[in-house]
Amino acid sequence: MPSATVSPFEPPALSPEDQADVDRQLILAAKANDPTRVRQLIDAGGNVNAKDDLQDSAFLYxxxxxxxxxLQLTLAAGADVRSTNRYGGTALIPASEHGYVETVSILIAAGTDVDHVNNLGWTALQEAILLNDGGPNQVEVVRQLLEAGADPDIRDVEGRTALQNAERLGFTAIADLLRSS
Structure with a gap:
């Protein structure tokens, strides 16, 4: 008697209308930070890369x-780490801006491009400096980005490097990290 093979779980095939509805619900569940519902909707065939009218996907948000x-659930379900938001940025850029140390670590480990430049002309490194307070979380984010190979010499739209911005804003600890990179 041949042995039964166990196939990996495949979500049900959905009509285009049902797919759009499940994808919409998935994005809403992600925005509500509801991992239980996100898991259910992924299992029901939700596409973690589908975007809403704001260009948010469950993964990006x-x-x-x-x-x-x-985030981990979307990555496990095949999130595209190259996907970009309405600003042309990857998920790593706003995570760095906000100083989400663990999130930055997850996204770097997933292979997100640390030198991606968004439509505003900023990398994750530049946003970590320009759009926050230079505090301990920002220092740690900058350290992680540099260790992951982020290029500190990429200039912003004003022509400034990350070091020049850190110095200009008085972020001594970040400037010290950049000088030693």
């Missing part, structure tokens, strides 16, 4: 907001 359990 979870990364941008530091919803790490939801």
């Amino acid at each position: 979870a990364g941008a907001e530091g919803f790490n359990e939801v």
Whole structure:
């Protein structure tokens, strides 16, 4: 008697209308930081890369907001780490801006491009400096980005490097990290 093979779980095939509804519900569940519902909707065939009218996907929103359990679920379900938001940025850029240390670590480990430049002309490193307070979380994010190979010499739209911005804003600890990189 031949042995039964166990196939990996495949979500049900959905009509285009049902797919759009499940994808919409998935994005809403991600925005609500509801990992239980996110898991249910992924199991029901929800596409973690589908985007809403704001160009948010469950993956992008979870990364941008530091919803790490939801983020991990979307990554396990095949999230595209190259996907970009309405600003042309990857999930790593807003995660770095907000100083979400663990989220940044997850996204770096998943292979997100640390030198991606968004439509505003900023990398994750530049946003970690320009759009926050230079505090301990920002220092740690900058350290992680540099260890992951982020290029500190990429200039912003004003022509400034990350070091020049850190110095200009008085972020001594970040400037010290950049000088030693």
